[in-house]
Amino acid sequence: MRTTFILLFICLVSIEIHGQSDYFKTDSTSSIGVKLVDNGEASNSRFCTVKNGEKTDVFSPYQVKEYGFGDGRVYVSRKIQLPDSAQCVFLEILVKGKKTLYYYRGKQLKTFFVGNDSTLFVELPKNNAAKTGNYRDQLRQLTTDCPKTVDALKLVNYRKRQLAEFINRYNDCERKPFPYLKVGLTAGYNLMKLSPTNNRLEATLNKMDYTNSGVFTVGLFVDQPILLSDFSLHAELYYAKYGYSYNKMIDSKDVDFVANISSLKIPFMIRYSYPSNRIRPFINAGAIAANNFKNKILLYNATITGNTIETTSMQDISPSQKYQVGYTFGGGIEYNLNYRNHLFIELRYSKLLNPTGTEQLDSSEYHIITGINF
Amino acid sequence: MKPFKTFIVFIVALTGITGCTKDALMQSKGYPSIITVSVSDIDSLGATFEGSLLNHGEAEIIDFGFILNDGKMDYQFSIQKTSTLKEFKMRIETDLENGISYSCRTYAKTSKNLVLGNKLNFVGKGSLFPIIENFSPKAGFDGTQVTLKAKYLSHDPLKNTVFVNNVKALVVSSNIDSITFMVPSSSFVGNATISLNTGSHGTVSPTKFNIQGPVIESISATSGHSGDMFTLNGTNFLQNGNKMEVNFGGYTAGIVSQSNTQIIVIVPVLYNILISDQTLNINLINGSKNTTFKSPYTVLKSWQYKTPTPFNWTWKYQAVTYNNRGYILEMNTNLLYQYDPSSDQWNTYATTLFPGERNEGGLFIVSGDNLYKVGGYNYLSKLVYDVWVFNFISKTWTKKNNIPFNLYNGFSFQMNNQLYVVNDEGQLWKCNFENEQYTRMNDAPFNFKYSLGSTFTANNKTFAVVYGSTWQYDDLNDTWIAKAPNLFSKEQYSVDAFGFALNGTGYVLNRGTFLYKYDPINDRWVLTSNYPGLRSDNSYKIAFIIGSRAYVAATSGNYGGNSPLMYVYQE
Numbered sequence: 001m002r003t004t005f006i007l008l009f010i011c012l013v014s015i016e017i018h019g020q021s022d023y024f025k026t027d028s029t030s031s032i033g034v035k036l037v038d039n040g041e042a043s044n045s046r047f048c049t050v051k052n053g054e055k056t057d058v059f060s061p062y063q064v065k066e067y068g069f070g071d072g073r074v075y076v077s078r079k080i081q082l083p084d085s086a087q088c089v090f091l092e093i094l095v096k097g098k099k100t101l102y103y104y105r106g107k108q109l110k111t112f113f114v115g116n117d118s119t120l121f122v123e124l125p126k127n128n129a130a131k132t133g134n135y136r137d138q139l140r141q142l143t144t145d146c147p148k149t150v151d152a153l154k155l156v157n158y159r160k161r162q163l164a165e166f167i168n169r170y171n172d173c174e175r176k177p178f179p180y181l182k183v184g185l186t187a188g189y190n191l192m193k194l195s196p197t198n199n200r201l202e203a204t205l206n207k208m209d210y211t212n213s214g215v216f217t218v219g220l221f222v223d224q225p226i227l228l229s230d231f232s233l234h235a236e237l238y239y240a241k242y243g244y245s246y247n248k249m250i251d252s253k254d255v256d257f258v259a260n261i262s263s264l265k266i267p268f269m270i271r272y273s274y275p276s277n278r279i280r281p282f283i284n285a286g287a288i289a290a291n292n293f294k295n296k297i298l299l300y301n302a303t304i305t306g307n308t309i310e311t312t313s314m315q316d317i318s319p320s321q322k323y324q325v326g327y328t329f330g331g332g333i334e335y336n337l338n339y340r341n342h343l344f345i346e347l348r349y350s351k352l353l354n355p356t357g358t359e360q361l362d363s364s365e366y367h368i369i370t371g372i373n374f
Numbered sequence: 375m376k377p378f379k380t381f382i383v384f385i386v387a388l389t390g391i392t393g394c395t396k397d398a399l400m401q402s403k404g405y406p407s408i409i410t411v412s413v414s415d416i417d418s419l420g421a422t423f424e425g426s427l428l429n430h431g432e433a434e435i436i437d438f439g440f441i442l443n444d445g446k447m448d449y450q451f452s453i454q455k456t457s458t459l460k461e462f463k464m465r466i467e468t469d470l471e472n473g474i475s476y477s478c479r480t481y482a483k484t485s486k487n488l489v490l491g492n493k494l495n496f497v498g499k500g501s502l503f504p505i506i507e508n509f510s511p512k513a514g515f516d517g518t519q520v521t522l523k524a525k526y527l528s529h530d531p532l533k534n535t536v537f538v539n540n541v542k543a544l545v546v547s548s549n550i551d552s553i554t555f556m557v558p559s560s561s562f563v564g565n566a567t568i569s570l571n572t573g574s575h576g577t578v579s580p581t582k583f584n585i586q587g588p589v590i591e592s593i594s595a596t597s598g599h600s601g602d603m604f605t606l607n608g609t610n611f612l613q614n615g616n617k618m619e620v621n622f623g624g625y626t627a628g629i630v631s632q633s634n635t636q637i638i639v640i641v642p643v644l645y646n647i648l649i650s651d652q653t654l655n656i657n658l659i660n661g662s663k664n665t666t667f668k669s670p671y672t673v674l675k676s677w678q679y680k681t682p683t684p685f686n687w688t689w690k691y692q693a694v695t696y697n698n699r700g701y702i703l704e705m706n707t708n709l710l711y712q713y714d715p716s717s718d719q720w721n722t723y724a725t726t727l728f729p730g731e732r733n734e735g736g737l738f739i740v741s742g743d744n745l746y747k748v749g750g751y752n753y754l755s756k757l758v759y760d761v762w763v764f765n766f767i768s769k770t771w772t773k774k775n776n777i778p779f780n781l782y783n784g785f786s787f788q789m790n791n792q793l794y795v796v797n798d799e800g801q802l803w804k805c806n807f808e809n810e811q812y813t814r815m816n817d818a819p820f821n822f823k824y825s826l827g828s829t830f831t832a833n834n835k836t837f838a839v840v841y842g843s844t845w846q847y848d849d850l851n852d853t854w855i856a857k858a859p860n861l862f863s864k865e866q867y868s869v870d871a872f873g874f875a876l877n878g879t880g881y882v883l884n885r886g887t888f889l890y891k892y893d894p895i896n897d898r899w900v901l902t903s904n905y906p907g908l909r910s911d912n913s914y915k916i917a918f919i920i921g922s923r924a925y926v927a928a929t930s931g932n933y934g935g936n937s938p939l940m941y942v943y944q945e
């Protein structure tokens with residue numbers, strides 16, 4: 001929930017910042033309300049460009065100590081060691097707190113720096129010069145005073161947003177699930193029931209007694225966090241094979257309904273996971289599409305006259321059932337096996353409709369799904 | 375990692391389960407469920423039908439296949455013996471016509487139900503022409519059943535037709551690969567063309583069918599008389615049908631016996647040609663076939679014209695033979711007339727008139743040199759019992775005592791030197807007219823008043839013939855044994871039949887025209903000739919025998935020209 005609020009806050013702050021003015025500071029002066037030119041990360045690391053009427057003034061890190069855009073980005077002048085020499089550059093402040101995270105983007109270099117108010121300013125390269133360690137090892141040393149971030153450290157990527165999130169959690173020293181991309185396998189059991197699409201169906205099809213068919217399913221899933229929040233885009237691809245066989249006497253006719261459907265189904269949902277650590281409840285909802293790549297749905301009508309049974313018609317409904325779309329929603333819990341692997345189980349309901357409106361059978365499904373990510 | 379691996383194993387297992395899930399099937403019922411899947415590969419050679427069994431059901435399937443319908447009838451194609459039941463198909467190569475609309479459906483039969491699949495409609499583009507592969511036998515007769523092996527026959531038996539020399543044959547049975555037909559009746563003999571039609575398609579067999587007819591190889595004689603037994607030997611006399619006829623120049627011969635190689639007939643009476651020889655072809659007709667023997671047959675004449683009686687009064691005369699001459703007591707003049715065959719002349723034998731009454735009926739019996747006139751009836755039809763005797767030497771008439779029995783009509787015969795008389799009432803009397811001794815024997819089982827009563831001797835046995843029956847007398851037991859029945863009868867406006875003995879057997883001239891001869895060996899009466907005189911049915915006749923000849927005289931009649939006449943009959 002906290003993440004949710006943070007997200008909302010960020011949006012509000014962003015709106016507020018856009019309302020603020022650009023500024024820059026020198027050792028002696030501060031100019032607020034100027035018009036700064038954003039030349040991109042690489043140029044911003046080297047220059048501070050000020051629009052002065054028709055004229056443009058360019059300042060080096062030696063001239064300007066700090067500048068900031070109205071959107072909240074702040075650059076400070078620092079002397080760092082580049083591969084060829086020690087130079088004064090502008091560093092973008094990503095997080096400011098107990099530990100401050102800086103970001104530098106040179107022509108051919110992208111790196112981070114961690115510092116505090118006075119005693120620490122170290123570079124955080126992706127890999128050290130000896131190739132014996134990486135940024136995580138260095139972060140581990142820098143954050144040993146907060147063990148709650150250990151699991152997050154294993155998942156953080158060498159990216160601005162991820163490292164910023166990690167330093168923020170360290171600064172707050174809080175333990176909660178760190179968002180990351182999950183890919184895994186699913187297995188489940190579906191109860192699917194067919195139902196006539198609408199009253200345009202022929203009478204015989206409407207009069208059949210439809211029941212649930214239970215089948216096992218297998219599939220894949222991908223869960224992509226949205227802006228490192230507790231929301232994620234959750235998509236699946238699973239396979240299921242259904243079979244139905246009904247017989248009924250309708251209007252003095254012996255009617256058989258036989259359907260065999262093999263489907264690939266793709267639910268595409270937005271999932272909210274409660275940010276608890278060991279067990280995370282979640283809910284999700286979204287759309288579902290089905291490709292019944294192999295389906296045979298036949299309706300047989302037979303008349304019985306004395307000892308003669310005659311199949312008077314055989315209606316093939318299969319072509320109209322090739323593709324279906326619908327909606328799906330459900331909820332479940334996710335259990336952390338370790339910092340990376342999670343097992344989830346979910347109860348879900350789906351309703352699949354025929355997109356063209358001329359099709360003849362809808363379907364509704366109850367799923368119980370379990371899955372694990374790699 | 376243990377939970378992770380466990381889950382992977384679980385997923386893999388589930389994938390297997392999911393992938394191997396069987397399709398849902400139609401629910402089982404008391405009968406099988408079948409569908410017609412497709413009609414494909416439709417071309418000028420046929421079409422391919424495909425069906426499927428959705429559910430076997432609980433009953434045993436005893437037959438299955440396809441039913442083709444052309445809008446008029448169903449053609450059933452069973453593949454029960456050639457296909458598995460689950461998915462079945464067959465190539466239809468018959469019964470399809472170009473441009474005709476058809477429907478096809480599967481079928482399955484159980485002991486209780488006929489199950490029909492859905493109909494699929496299509497337009498035919500044709501099918502294969504029939505091919506005659508073989509037939510057997512290769513030779514035969516009209517009516518012979520020939521089995522023809524063929525391919526691409528119609529499944530409609532009515533469409534499979536066979537022609538022999540363009541004559542339609544009766545198809546006895548027909549199935550998908552053979553037809554059994556009957557060679558049609560025709561006059562043709564030789565190698566015939568077999569053709570086969572299946573609807574609009576047809577073919578001709580390259581092999582001919584040899585139709586055989588009757589062949590007369592030999593005959594028993596080249597000439598003879600009407601009534602003679604005549605034998606034809608040969609082959610195939612009976613093979614071409616039930617109809618059997620042998621004729622001599624168109625005159626049909628009576629068949630005594632017949633077999634496939636021999637026929638015995640009686641030389642027919644040439645009704646219009648009785649007093650001259652005729653050379654005629656011998657024809658044999660069996661069914662529609664006929665054949666003529668290579669040599670003709672001469673029918674010798676049996677009758678000769680002789681001088682008629684010099685009188686033609688309407689008295690019912692009787693004739694006797696004495697000393698190779700014939701005698702008739704002419705009742706109008708009471709004179710005894712004699713016929714001399716050497717001169718073919720009639721003369722009065724004596725000037726002495728018969729002194730008695732002019733009675734008719736009774737009997738004239740020659741015994742030794744005497745002629746006995748016994749019994750009869752007078753002009754009032756009243757019985758008389760007189761016995762008169764005429765001595766041929768002295769030519770005198772003498773009256774004897776009356777007989778003790780009625781004798782309106784009768785006949786006499788001799789056995790073991792005893793004279794027997796049978797009267798019209800069936801009484802049998804052993805008579806000795808000279809000594810006037812009469813002994814009544816057992817009555818005969820017949821009577822013949824006003825009708826036929828005649829006797830003859832054959833094979834040393836004495837026979838009597840009356841209308842409808844023939845009898846043999848057993849003198850040891852004094853009984854009569856029934857012999858062959860006959861068709862002799864009195865017809866209105868025809869004279870009564872009368873009989874005489876000749877050449878060791880009996881003859882009867884029925885209705886004045888038809889001369890029958892008794893065949894003692896086969897105990898039957900055989901038509902042997904016709905009386906050649908004009909309107910012989912109406913002329914009253916008598917006969918006397920001289921040697922092997924019978925002189926039959928027509929003494930009176932109601933039509934001009936039919937009396938007096940006399941013909942002599944000789945075989």
